[in-house]
Amino acid sequence: MATIIDGKVISAQLLEQVAADVIEFKAKHGITPGLAVVLVGDDPASQVYVRNKVQRAEQVGIRSIKHRLDANVSQETLNDLVAELNADPEIHGILVQLPLPKHLDEDEIVDAIAPSKDVDGFHSLNVAALATGKPGLVPCTPQGSMTMLRQTLDDLTGLHAVVIGRSNIVGKPMAALLLQANCTVTMVHSRTRDIASVCRQADILVAAVGSQKLVNADWVKPGATVIDVGINVEMLDGVRKLCGDVDFESVSKVAGAITPVPGGVGPMTIANLLANTLQAAQAQMSA
Numbered sequence: 594m595a596t597i598i599d600g601k602v603i604s605a606q607l608l609e610q611v612a613a614d615v616i617e618f619k620a621k622h623g624i625t626p627g628l629a630v631v632l633v634g635d636d637p638a639s640q641v642y643v644r645n646k647v648q649r650a651e652q653v654g655i656r657s658i659k660h661r662l663d664a665n666v667s668q669e670t671l672n673d674l675v676a677e678l679n680a681d682p683e684i685h686g687i688l689v690q691l692p693l694p695k696h697l698d699e700d701e702i703v704d705a706i707a708p709s710k711d712v713d714g715f716h717s718l719n720v721a722a723l724a725t726g727k728p729g730l731v732p733c734t735p736q737g738s739m740t741m742l743r744q745t746l747d748d749l750t751g752l753h754a755v756v757i758g759r760s761n762i763v764g765k766p767m768a769a770l771l772l773q774a775n776c777t778v779t780m781v782h783s784r785t786r787d788i789a790s791v792c793r794q795a796d797i798l799v800a801a802v803g804s805q806k807l808v809n810a811d812w813v814k815p816g817a818t819v820i821d822v823g824i825n826v827e828m829l830d831g832v833r834k835l836c837g838d839v840d841f842e843s844v845s846k847v848a849g850a851i852t853p854v855p856g857g858v859g860p861m862t863i864a865n866l867l868a869n870t871l872q873a874a875q876a877q878m879s880a
């Protein structure tokens with residue numbers, strides 16, 4: 594039976610550290626770090642995440658301001674709000690909840706956010722910084738996944754890491770961080786031939802595709818460390834249930850260590866969002 598990598602415990606440690614650093618920041622600068630969360634439309638899942646973020650922010654002493662916009666808001670109105678937040682000295686971090694309604698240009702909005710306030714790490718300049726190993730804001734989910742790996746494994750050097758999924762928000766930045774940690778990195782995706790046999794070679798397997806229970810025990814090398822980034826919503830007898838990209842029941846019998854869903858990567862993402870907000874505030878104060 595695999596060791597369970599407990600995202601609630603590890604994120605609580607990180608949040609405690611952030612809370613202590615926020616106290617120090619306030620004493621030094623006399624201001625409170627501020628995070629703006631922009632939510633377009635009324636997707637219920639997005640509302641749950643946004644509520645969690647706002648709650649956790651409060652808990653670590655970060656002021657968060659929620660902006661709710663109508664689902665059919667224009668690109669111009671959204672751009673104007675982002676410009677206003679960019680110019681607001683009390684706002685240090687800006688998060689525009691994705692995905693956006695189809696009529697909006699996501700890339701344009703993300704690149705409209707000031708790179709120094711881009712706490713998601715999705716702006717082109719932060720993507721470039723990560724790709725070239727320069728300092729910048731790093732996407733929260735991959736960052737949280739790395740923290741879990743570092744707490745589980747002594748040294749990542751030379752390990753074969755396989756990342757399933759090639760999204761800009763998880764797969765690609767995850768691969769960049771694993772490479773930085775001296776892993777041998779393979780990315781697999783929907784067009785990969787014999788995906789199971791490639792995954793079976795992984796010492797570290799990261800699943801980030803959004804496909805329920807895609808990874809089963811046959812895909813996993815005995816003893817491997819498995820990070821499940823998937824958050825798929827399943828209805829069981831009318832009750833909402835979260836489930837990952839990994840079939841936890843079968844894979845946990847083969848893997849050496851595994852993250853659960855819920856209680857794995859999700860809480861780490863939120864903790865890192867707040868760590869990034871503090872980092873952004875610190876950088877803005879010394880700019």
Ligand SMILES: Nc1nc(=O)c2c([nH]1)NC[C@@H]1CN(c3ccc(C(=O)N[C@@H](CCC(=O)O)C(=O)O)cc3)C=[N+]21
Binds near residue numbers: 641645713
């Ligand atoms: N600009 C942007 N940045 C994001 O970081 C972002 C986003 N858009 N859009 C949506 C996704 C999703 N996401 C989650 C964060 C935390 C949990 C989380 O805390 N999950 C809990 C369970 C929460 C529940 O019960 O629904 C857990 O896994 O234990 C889940 C999902 C951030 N996202």
